[in-house]
Amino acid sequence: MAVTATAVAAMGLAASPAAAAPTDTTAPRPGGTCTAADLGTRHPYIKSTEVSPTITHFKGWYVTEGTTGNHTVTTSTQTTITVSVGLNNNIEAGFASETLGKAGASVGLNVKLESSSTSSESNSVAWNFNQPGYYGVYKGTKKVTGTYGSLNCNRVQQDDNSWALEWIEGPGNGSFTTYTTLEEGAVRCQDQVPAGSIMAKAQTLLDCGSAAAKVTRPAGAVAPTEKQKQDRDAQRPAPTAGTSAEQPTKTTATGRNARALTCKPGAYKIAVPGKPLSWGAPVLAADGVRLRPSTIFSAHLDHWFLCNVTENNGVLEASLKNWGNGGCATIPAQNASTERAALQTAPCKEDDLQRFTIYRDVPGSSKIGVQNKYTGSMMGHDRYADGEFIRQYSGGRQDGTGTYDLTGV
Template identity: 70%
Template sequence: MGRAFTACAASAAVATVGLAASPASAAPAESAATAQVKPGDVCTAADLGTRHPYIKTTEVSPAITHFKGWYVTEGTSGSQNVTTSVQTTISVSVGLNGNVQGSFAVETLGTVGASLGLNVQVNYTSTSSESNSVTWNFQRPGYYGVYKGTKKVTGTYGSLNCNRVQQGDGNWALKWVEGPGSGSFTTYTALEEGAVRCQDKVPANSIMAKAQELLDCGSATATAQHEAGPVPSAKADAAKKTAARDAAEKAVAEKAVAKKTAGSAAVARSAQGLTCDPGFYKIGVPGRSLYWTAPLLAADGVRLRPSTIFSGDLDQWSLCNKVEHNGVIEATLVNHRSQWCLTVPEENAATERAVLQTAQCAEDDLQRFYIYRDVPGSSQIGVQNKYTGSMMGHDRYADGEFIRQYSSGRPDGTGTYTLTGV
């Protein structure tokens, strides 16, 4: 059925319609607010292998996704079905993946919604890229813009990680700090549809005002007398050009650029151009005799294994080309036995729960890892891949369990390990 529309109630006449995603894809602000952490908040050793998003900037702007100029003359008012044309398509995206994969991306968008007090899409979806129909009850003659639109939400985020921080009295504490790296996001609110005339008074910076801009109300098209129906095609093209800026916008996808790290021949691994710490380390499960163990076969993954005479030095690692920024170690991990580097396979870089492997060493951020440490005196750490931003962890404590990447880490402490010298 049509809906009544009057100029005095323009803002109240906008209808909200369904989106491509399910209703559960919109995050109520209060649900995400309770889970937010802030820089400087206290964390625990169980949090070393986790991270949370930190919203740096946000921008909310009205966007028209579908539009049609439509003439209503005396005697032609009433309910009419108008086929609108696509003006712009908005896709939800977070970070370098270009879509939404993993808990970190969902939490990022939920945090955005909470900070702005808006219900935004938190799953991968997009507005329609096809012509859509709008049924509207036109009560007065005039020149109308029939539209569908939404509020486009964009911005940047960082990562909050748990790490040791030295306080003013010289003591150490674990706190949430802004970790390396950042990214961009795009999402949008519920889709609205409506019709607006040039003479209607509408709220500034609203979706209706954006649609009214497309009418180009001062033009000859808006003031000329026409038969009822759509704007003549030549004039409709002019309206479309006004919206070209929105049509040209694309979802922001972060492109990570691998940064080369300095290296020189200095130790036994010098043939690979890596400068490594003296000695070797084991990365293990706190309180358990299970350690990160490199595979014998390159195609296999890094697993938790007990340290035995059969494991040899497959469970020993060098920290190479190590640098430190604000208490966070960045290093390449080279296996003692194979002399290959720990890596997230490139083909699985965007995959939640991708298994870590070893590969020939290269100057590649997929082989660079951040190490977050507990207070001095404790050997507990969390490990994060530089390229993907994901935290390392495992599904359960078991011999043979793979080490995997998780975008937010593991919430139960199974991303916290020990780093001990051999």
């Protein structure tokens, strides 16, 4: 049974309300405790949020005596919302999806957790108009935006000079955009609607003070007024040169002028704890870093130098130079935004794709987690096997397989 426009307006309801999402009280928080298995993981936390009713599709529609009843109205796109986390709108399972889930929970809304755009939604609205009048036919949503931080596990010195593992803020802050399920409806100037609702937002676009709302008109579409055009333009983001306003692109990390690396004395293995396989650099340039056993034939391909090392609040940052092939570990620029991209080696240079943050266990333990500085992703492997690639995972490997041993050789 069709619901009338006036009934919806009176109740303050829309066709597809978003249900509240539960709040996760067990999520990692800054200063909370973590374990050695968490060294290779990464989690978002929400720093700020804003919810704004937004009209995505709209059409002025005039209903005269004798033309009431069911109509299917094709609306025009008012504004476009694209789901994004940071500069990435290709949302896959992992850190980005977890960010959006926590954002929705923080405001009590079910939001889109995957790649999506309101422009891909149908713009057709079927509605039962039971009274004549000037209507705004709309689709709209609650746009949720805000900022997030990145939490990583690392050792922190306590007031009594002991050490403990805690969640700290790591690199990877940014902003996000998502939205709730689109709602649709029709509203008249004289309808009483809840303040701050999507319907109220649509009513402002109706331009109720204009002559279009008052004069006798033939039934059907009403051309947008100047105010509607201005409001529509104001909601559209201004495009930048060479880039779609709705499709932000991730810039490629640019290598700065190459210079010699300053490496710490001694080399290291980056090994799976308690097992014989460790990171081994490729012999062929097109191959990737793989888990390999150490043998007399390894030719130092399983030995790594820590170079251009810096330390900030107990967190190390370094380039990982391989002894055997002379290259530095890197995520290839063309794969920077790809989940599970394989780690490779390339000629060493000043490039954030070749810089890694190293999170450490308490003193006395050699366990570490490794994060690429540019992509923010953690290093790990799909399964324990000879020849398995070391890959990047935006949220790390939650089963602990992204935790390694850094041991001197």
